[in-house]
Amino acid sequence: MKDIGKTSRRAFLRGTAAIAAGGVAGKAMAQETPDPLITELQEWASYLGAGVDETPYGLPIRFESDVVRRNVEWLTASPISSINFTPIHALDGTITPQGCAFERHHSGAIELSKEDYRLMINGLVDEPLVFTYADLERFPRENHVYFCECAANTGMEWAGAQLNGAQFTHGMIHNMEYTGVPLRTLLNEAGLGAAGDLSDKWVYVEGADASSNGRSIPMEKALDDVLVAFKANGEALRMEHGYPARLVVPGWEGNLWVKWLRRVEVVDRAVESREETSKYTDVYEDGTARKWTWVMDAKSVITSPSPQMPITHGTGPLVISGLAWSGHGKITRVDVSKDGGITWETARLGKQGDTKALTRFYLDMDWDGSPMLLQSRAMDETGYVQPTKHQLRQMRGENAVYHNNCIQTWLVNEEGIAENVEVS
Amino acid sequence: MSKSLSLFVPALGGTVLVLGLAYGIASRHYGQQTITSLETRVAQTEASAARAREAARAAAQEAAKLAAERDALQDVASTSGDLTAPAPVAAAGFNLGRQALPEEIAAWDVDVLPDGRGLPVGSGDVWTGEEVFVDKCASCHGDFAEGRDNWPVLAGGFDTLADEDPVKTVGSYWPHLSTAWDYINRSMPFGEAGTLTADETYAIVAYLLYSNDMVDDDFVLSNENFTDVEMYNADGFVIDDRPALEYPAWRTEPCMENCKTSVEITMRATFLDVTPEDGGESVMNHASTTGTPTFSASAAADDDGAPTATIDGMDPTLVAAGEGAFRQCSSCHQVGASARNSSGPQLNGLLGRTIGSVDGFRYSNTFGDANAAGDVWTEENLAAFLADPRGAMPGTKMSFRGVRNEEDIAALIAYLASVEAE
Numbered sequence: 001m002k003d004i005g006k007t008s009r010r011a012f013l014r015g016t017a018a019i020a021a022g023g024v025a026g027k028a029m030a031q032e033t034p035d036p037l038i039t040e041l042q043e044w045a046s047y048l049g050a051g052v053d054e055t056p057y058g059l060p061i062r063f064e065s066d067v068v069r070r071n072v073e074w075l076t077a078s079p080i081s082s083i084n085f086t087p088i089h090a091l092d093g094t095i096t097p098q099g100c101a102f103e104r105h106h107s108g109a110i111e112l113s114k115e116d117y118r119l120m121i122n123g124l125v126d127e128p129l130v131f132t133y134a135d136l137e138r139f140p141r142e143n144h145v146y147f148c149e150c151a152a153n154t155g156m157e158w159a160g161a162q163l164n165g166a167q168f169t170h171g172m173i174h175n176m177e178y179t180g181v182p183l184r185t186l187l188n189e190a191g192l193g194a195a196g197d198l199s200d201k202w203v204y205v206e207g208a209d210a211s212s213n214g215r216s217i218p219m220e221k222a223l224d225d226v227l228v229a230f231k232a233n234g235e236a237l238r239m240e241h242g243y244p245a246r247l248v249v250p251g252w253e254g255n256l257w258v259k260w261l262r263r264v265e266v267v268d269r270a271v272e273s274r275e276e277t278s279k280y281t282d283v284y285e286d287g288t289a290r291k292w293t294w295v296m297d298a299k300s301v302i303t304s305p306s307p308q309m310p311i312t313h314g315t316g317p318l319v320i321s322g323l324a325w326s327g328h329g330k331i332t333r334v335d336v337s338k339d340g341g342i343t344w345e346t347a348r349l350g351k352q353g354d355t356k357a358l359t360r361f362y363l364d365m366d367w368d369g370s371p372m373l374l375q376s377r378a379m380d381e382t383g384y385v386q387p388t389k390h391q392l393r394q395m396r397g398e399n400a401v402y403h404n405n406c407i408q409t410w411l412v413n414e415e416g417i418a419e420n421v422e423v424s
Numbered sequence: 425m426s427k428s429l430s431l432f433v434p435a436l437g438g439t440v441l442v443l444g445l446a447y448g449i450a451s452r453h454y455g456q457q458t459i460t461s462l463e464t465r466v467a468q469t470e471a472s473a474a475r476a477r478e479a480a481r482a483a484a485q486e487a488a489k490l491a492a493e494r495d496a497l498q499d500v501a502s503t504s505g506d507l508t509a510p511a512p513v514a515a516a517g518f519n520l521g522r523q524a525l526p527e528e529i530a531a532w533d534v535d536v537l538p539d540g541r542g543l544p545v546g547s548g549d550v551w552t553g554e555e556v557f558v559d560k561c562a563s564c565h566g567d568f569a570e571g572r573d574n575w576p577v578l579a580g581g582f583d584t585l586a587d588e589d590p591v592k593t594v595g596s597y598w599p600h601l602s603t604a605w606d607y608i609n610r611s612m613p614f615g616e617a618g619t620l621t622a623d624e625t626y627a628i629v630a631y632l633l634y635s636n637d638m639v640d641d642d643f644v645l646s647n648e649n650f651t652d653v654e655m656y657n658a659d660g661f662v663i664d665d666r667p668a669l670e671y672p673a674w675r676t677e678p679c680m681e682n683c684k685t686s687v688e689i690t691m692r693a694t695f696l697d698v699t700p701e702d703g704g705e706s707v708m709n710h711a712s713t714t715g716t717p718t719f720s721a722s723a724a725a726d727d728d729g730a731p732t733a734t735i736d737g738m739d740p741t742l743v744a745a746g747e748g749a750f751r752q753c754s755s756c757h758q759v760g761a762s763a764r765n766s767s768g769p770q771l772n773g774l775l776g777r778t779i780g781s782v783d784g785f786r787y788s789n790t791f792g793d794a795n796a797a798g799d800v801w802t803e804e805n806l807a808a809f810l811a812d813p814r815g816a817m818p819g820t821k822m823s824f825r826g827v828r829n830e831e832d833i834a835a836l837i838a839y840l841a842s843v844e845a846e
Contacts, residue, residue, distance in 0.1 A: 077564070077574035079751065081614070107611065120524050120532055128524035135520045140511035161693040182511055189517045204535060210617035212610050214535060263532050272538050272600045274607035278592065281661065287586030289597075291661045297670075307693075335678065340687030344680045373687060383675040395670055399590055411689060420693035424686075 059099070067091070069100050070167060075156075080108040081211070083150060085171030088301075089308040092321060093350070094175050094358040095145070098232055101174035103240040104150055104254065106211030106275075112260050114244045117208075119186075119228070123265035124201065126191025133244050136230060139181040139189075144227065144250070145357040147325045149173040149296050151253035151280050151402040157389075159398045161409075161420045166306040169408060169420060170299075173325070175358040178248050180229030183222050186264065195266050198223070204271045205247055208262035215256050216270035217249065221294075225250045225356075228261060251327030251356040252294040253402070255280050285397030298386050299405035300324035300334055300361070300378035311367065311416025318367040320347075324359045326380035331359040333379040338365075340373030340409060340423040341388070347376070372412040373423055389422060536606040540651045543605065547646030548627025550634040556624050557631050560613045562786075563756075563767045563821050569593075569635040573766045579635035582656060595636025599658045601650065605629050615823025739838060746839025749832045756822075759843045768822060773845025775837070777801050790819040806840070807833050 060067065069084040076082035083104040086096055103109065114133040122128035150172035156162045163169050187203070195201045203222045206214040217226070227248040230237060237243040242259025249256040255275055270276065270292070282290040302322040305311050311318060324331045331353035335344040350360030361376070378386040387395075389406035411421040500506060536542040558567055564575040571577035581591025590597075594604050609625040611617045620628070630645035633653065639645075645653075750759075756768035763770035769782040780787040780795035787795070794817070799805075809816040810827045827833050 074574075077576075078614075078756070107614070107617065120528065121521075122524055122529050122533055128529055129521040130524045130528065131521040138520055139518060140513075142511045161691045164693045182513075185511060185513055185518075188513055188515075189521060191517070206535075210611055210615070212617075214606075214610075265533060265535070267537075269537065269539075271535050271606070272603055273535070274603050274611075277600060277603050277661075278594075278598050283585055283590055283592070285586065287590070287660070289585075289661050290664055290666075293664045293666070295664075295666075297666070335680070340684075342682065342684050342687060344678070344683070373689075377678060379678070382671075384671060385674050385676065385678045387670075387674050391674070399588075411692070421689045422691040424684075424688040424690050 064090075067100060069102060070171075072156075072163070072168060081106050083152070083172060085167045086174050087167050088171050088173065088323065089166040089303050089306050091303070092360065094323070094360050095233060096174035096176060096358075098176065098235070098238045098241065101176065101238075101241065102150070102172050104172070105209075105240070106213050107209050109240040110209045110260060111239060112208055112244065117244050117262075119245065119261060120263045121186055121190040121266075122263070123204070123267050124192075124195040125187070125266050126193050129190045131186070133230070136181055136228065136245060139185050141179055141181050142227065143177060143179050144225075144248075145175065145177045145354055146248060146250045147173055147175040147296075147356065147358050148248075148254045148257055149299075149325070149327075151255055151293070151296070154299075154404040154406065154408075155401050157406070157408075157420075158393075158400060158404055161422045164307040164420050166301055166303050166408075167308060170301040170303075170323075172254070173323075173358075175325075176232040177234065178227055178229040179231035179234075180227035180245075180248060183226040183228055183247070183264070184224075186228060187222065187266070190266075192266065195219070200268070202267050202270055204263075204265040204267050204273075205256075205258045205261060206263050206265075207242070207258045208260040213255070213258055213275055214271060214273040215258060215275055216267070216273065217256060217294075219266075221249070221252070249294075251296060251329075253280065253296055256294065280402060282396065282400040282402050284400060290400075293403055296325075296327035297403070297405045298324070298326035298328065298331070298378045298380040298384050300331075300376040300386060301408050302336070302374050302376050302410060305374065305412050305416065305418045306410055307418045307420055310418055311412065314416070315367050315369040318365050320363040320365060320374065322347075322361050322376050324353075324361055324376070324378035325357065326378065326382075326384070327356060328384060329355045329381040331378055332381050334359070334361040335377045335379075336361075336363045337375040337377070338372045341375055341407070344377065353381075369414055371414055372410075373421070374410045374412060374418075375407050377407055534606075534610060536602045536609070538600040538602045540602065540647070543602075543647040543650055544622045545647050546622035546626050547644055547648075548623050548625070548630050549644040550627075550630045550639065550641050552623075553627035553629070553631025553634070556620075556627050559788075559821070560616070560620075561628065563823075564614060569632060575767070578632055582636075585657070585660065593636065594632050595638060595656055597657050597660070599655055599661055601629065601633075601653050601655055604632060605650070613823055615825065742835050742838040743842045745831075746835035746837070746842075749827070749836050750839055753824075753836075756824075759840075771840060772843055774801050774840045774843070775803065775806065777845070788817075788819050788821045790817045803837050803841075806837055810836060 067087045067090040069086065071079060071082065071084045073079075084102055086102040087100055091097075091100075117133040119131040119136070120128065121131075153172035154169055157169055165171075183203070192198060198219045201219040202216045203219060204214060204216050206212045227250075228245055229248045230245045232238075232241065237246060242257075242261070245261050247256070247258045247261050276291065280293075282293050284290065300322055302320060303309070304319070304321045320336060322334070322336075324334045331349070334347045334349065336347045337344045345363065347361040347363045350362060353359040376386075386405060386407055392404065392406045409421050409423050410418045412418045534542065557565075557569070561569075564572055565578050566572045566575075569578035570580070576593075577591060578594050581593045581596035584591045584596060598604060605625055608628055609620060609622070612620070626645045626647075630639065630643055633639040633645070634641060634643060636656075638653070638656070753768075753771075756766060758764060758766060758770050759772055763772050765782060765785045769785040769787075777800065778795060779799045779801055780791035805816070810833045811830075812826045813820050813822045813824055815826075827836065
């Protein structure tokens, strides 16, 4: 026992010495004069900081003030019916803080109190019911982390590389831990006997806002993993995400995640509402359109380096970081290419992929300062491999608007500046 | 207590007797007695040690048993994770909520299905529809449903779906007429949802059909002939066929090396001029494409939005706050050198301007009346209008709920006062 301890300790010391020697020789920067941040007394090390009564609910420190949602004004006629983008380029890990998670409204974000909240279940049910918010909190509830991606995420990139920033090309996504009641529990409460054979039935869900954003969801999905959620990341939903309750439809396009959910109607066919016919349908090259394209296929993007996150530290150790997700289940693997897709290497996953949730990946490299064409390619548990933009266009043309899950390319030049490009 | 004491006393007496005898023997054979005594103590100590070993063995066995139990529990927890469980479902329900009343269901359950189920009794003709449309819809959608600014185009675009820029309108794209009725009735006009009567909705939908050359000008739409209308693109949709067309092709082992011979950059976002001459079709609604934002890492953090110019006699902080608050107005109102009318009139030099006086803007009657009376915008009447547009100017076309915060109103007025007439 003792001998083993000694041996390993000696080996460890030898190893440390070797690393230290190599480290000293390899340091790019030597400090000529003492760093005043170290040698001089700093005011924060002498004066007193903020008291615990100063910030009952905190925002990020002011040095992080550029990590905010951003809007692309020309996309829509009015910010009231519009979308903004999560600053995914500046985040790490997988959970999106609510305060910077993208918003999409069709008639603006409304203030609806818990007291004023009502949820109706009607249609082909045994007993139409009305629940209050307090009722919702009395049903058994669950916790799940899921991504919510707008069907139009990356939609501006169909016809060409257009927006310079992962926030703009891929920021219509967030990933939160939801607390909520399974929709099946509420449907069961109203009773589905009246619906008869459930295999061809639907639920029609709508919100309390002026747009109502009605959508039809097949009963099979409604009874599977759909939640009526009232908490996200541990706290109440934000107004802009549907306070006090929203629908969570794991793996499916964000438009189905109805906010301020006020009614669930069991129906015998799809309603074919405005949001499932004139919008959120995918027009192909020959002019026909695909409808009911609910699932978000596997997709990934390198968040850093990216146009908003250039390499500022020069050559040497570089962390390539990105996100991957799939509406079909777990991410099993992410490959990264530095040469525009000629060769690929498998990235390290931050942790095991969760079903229908964001997975963080890293590729730790030694950058020699040569230009790179960075790409990432996600694979999910069904074996689906994220397609190239070329493959997608061959299949769908350039006017589909929605469901663009192509491989993204960033050109990183010798100075570390990154740019959104397309490659052959 | 008394019972244990009565047991203890004879035992103590016995011990005293034994010690007394031992003392008598010891005084006579001291050396032998010491040896015997030590031998006895050795034997006693050895017996005690044996007992301790036995106890230790038993304790070790007990510890091993407990550890095994702990490991078994940990195995269950870590391998199957089965201390978690889905929310239980009660077959008989939880007896929560209350029955929805028929009046409540009627108020909320207003969706209209493609087969016409859900339509209320009613009707409307094309000419009535045009009047209602011009009054309530044209400020965004244009008098002829052609769409203003980036607001949706509702008419035309036939046979463009396979073009480079498809024009997806009610006529060219929507597969069901029920969708138009349902959406207009439920969510339009923008900012005044739910205020149309059934007949007004029928009339607007009739006018949209007319705008799309799908009916003649004497057409009357009602719940009775609703499903007779044939939509141009009714057969233009297929149900999601990715599982058949794409998944088999893309569920394959990916290439890792020598996947291409060379790679060329074919397009750069930086060089892309994405501004089509006509505003074009875009992603979310019908967008024009000017001012593509480009960001560098530090640019956003440096811009604190502070105004650079100060205006005489005004509080620059208030003006700056007003400029920020004006963002919510800017989707309909423009200011500045290039300002023109859009959904709302341009607002240069608003204070002191005669109400309803901008050339080329079609005002509501209430603004027309104020204009005829020679009324002028003042801080007072502008504040009242901003606080409650429809209360201050009944019949205004401005679909805006009003500014709730008095500080925002003061800031907006300060900002608008800073915007000179061009």
